[in-house]
Amino acid sequence: MGRSTYPSRGGTAPMAEQAFDPKQTKILMVDDLPSNLQTLSDLLTAYGYINVQARDGQTALNLVQADLPDLILLDIYMPGMDGYEVCRRLKADERTKHIPVVFISALSDIDNVVKAFEAGGADYIVKPFQFREVLARVVSQLTLVRQRREIETLRAQDRQHFESLQRMKDQFIRMATHDLRNPLNVILGYANIIERLNISDPDLSLRNEAVENIRDSVEKMRSLVSDLLDFAQFETGTYLTLAPVLLSQFIDKCLNRLHVVAVQKNIELAYTALAEAVTINVDETYMARAIDNLVSNAIKYTPAGGRVEVQIERTDQQVCIRVADTGLGIPEEDLPHIFDPFYRVRYAGHEQVEGSGLGLSIVKTVVEQHHGQVMVESRPGKGSTFRVTLPVVLTVPQVPAPQ
Ligand SMILES: Nc1ncnc2c1ncn2[C@@H]1O[C@H](COP(=O)(O)OP(=O)(O)OP(=O)(O)O)[C@@H](O)[C@H]1O
Numbered sequence: 459m460g461r462s463t464y465p466s467r468g469g470t471a472p473m474a475e476q477a478f479d480p481k482q483t484k485i486l487m488v489d490d491l492p493s494n495l496q497t498l499s500d501l502l503t504a505y506g507y508i509n510v511q512a513r514d515g516q517t518a519l520n521l522v523q524a525d526l527p528d529l530i531l532l533d534i535y536m537p538g539m540d541g542y543e544v545c546r547r548l549k550a551d552e553r554t555k556h557i558p559v560v561f562i563s564a565l566s567d568i569d570n571v572v573k574a575f576e577a578g579g580a581d582y583i584v585k586p587f588q589f590r591e592v593l594a595r596v597v598s599q600l601t602l603v604r605q606r607r608e609i610e611t612l613r614a615q616d617r618q619h620f621e622s623l624q625r626m627k628d629q630f631i632r633m634a635t636h637d638l639r640n641p642l643n644v645i646l647g648y649a650n651i652i653e654r655l656n657i658s659d660p661d662l663s664l665r666n667e668a669v670e671n672i673r674d675s676v677e678k679m680r681s682l683v684s685d686l687l688d689f690a691q692f693e694t695g696t697y698l699t700l701a702p703v704l705l706s707q708f709i710d711k712c713l714n715r716l717h718v719v720a721v722q723k724n725i726e727l728a729y730t731a732l733a734e735a736v737t738i739n740v741d742e743t744y745m746a747r748a749i750d751n752l753v754s755n756a757i758k759y760t761p762a763g764g765r766v767e768v769q770i771e772r773t774d775q776q777v778c779i780r781v782a783d784t785g786l787g788i789p790e791e792d793l794p795h796i797f798d799p800f801y802r803v804r805y806a807g808h809e810q811v812e813g814s815g816l817g818l819s820i821v822k823t824v825v826e827q828h829h830g831q832v833m834v835e836s837r838p839g840k841g842s843t844f845r846v847t848l849p850v851v852l853t854v855p856q857v858p859a860p861q
């Protein structure tokens with residue numbers, strides 16, 4: 459070791475060393491000579507690395523299995539198992555094959571160097587070594603480790619994203635084939651019936667029934683197509699046109715159509731507006747669609763005789779639009795998914811209700827684009843409460859101009 463130079467503790471660590479934290483980096487050193495281990499340990503400790511020592515190959519393998527190091531500095535000639543064999547075993551094991559092994563050996567002839575790389579070594583340092591060289595090679599291997607981990611994380615994210623797109627595509631196809639084909643078949647069937655009707659027959663009941671069913675199917679398709687268009691538009695990025703509106707009046711307008719739907723289903727729809735005039739900034743078309751989806755759901759998933767309540771509450775800088783129903787409720791395991799596109803609850807009562815599973819995903823996107831949040835609480839058999847919170851536009855009191 460006589461020729462080795464030891465950098466001062468205050469010396470600057472190589473540039474790339476800044477890219478990871480030595481205190482979180484564990485290096486295993488394997489050498490049968492305690493003095494070699496001590497020298498390396500002093501060097502690595504001076505630079506803040508966690509280091510662990512082994513004096514033979516088998517102990518090294520046991521230590522690796524117990525707690526995976528980030529890097530291994532490995533001597534070649536040791537009693538018992540030599541460094542080549544240790545390296546081969548590490549590379550043959552799925553758990554340990556990615557740990558870089560840097561050989562440190564007095565053997566400088568080309569055959570040994572080549573053999574070390576053939577055994578799976580990542581680098582080779584000849585003893586006696588220069589401290590700066592050891593540090594530089596350690597840093598370069600650890601940088602590669604960090605880059606590999608970053609790439610793995612990105613790949614895992616990409617895989618997840620791809621799988622979720624794949625799931626969405628499958629759900630879309632299932633939904634489109636069922637929900638678009640069914641009403642089309644109904645329309646075609648009744649069109650055939652009308653064609654065969656005797657136009658001079660004074661009994662119009664069959665014709666009226668056919669027209670009513672065709673209109674009903676067209677309405678279903680219209681609603682589905684407009685949901686799909688909203689959804690597609692948000693997927694490709696939509697710009698909202700925000701304008702200030704008076705909240706209580708806006709909600710009142712949203713509920714207009716829904717009062718009729720509630721009455722038809724014998725559901726009580728109650729609305730408690732705010733006493734004070736509060737202004738919010740919204741894109742009226744999209745926010746109306748979100749409120750419509752929430753209240754339509756409350757009516758759809760509440761059996762006749764139930765109650766739906768829409769209430770506005772105000773906290774300091776926010777308003778909360780609360781839509782509560784006494785309906786079917788949602789099982790706890792479904793709650794994290796109901797805002798996913800095309801997700802539908804498969805629970806007693808829900809399957810009988812028609813829908814595409816797009817409504818709540820549109821609600822969530824619209825609300826979040828307004829810098830708001832949507833939350834849900836629900837108990838199966840008891841009912842559900844959805845809360846939309848939105849920021850309030852704070853009106854600055856006008857200061858009269860000085861006389
Ligand atoms: N108020 C509610 N009470 C009970 N279940 C609800 C309620 N709102 C939503 N759900 C459940 O969450 C699922 C997703 O709702 P979402 O509005 O996204 O879709 P949908 O109502 O099935 O179809 P769409 O709204 O697109 O016509 C529904 O299938 C339903 O099971």
Ligand SMILES: [Mg+2]
Pocket residue numbers: 751754755813816817818
């Ligand atoms: Mg819905």
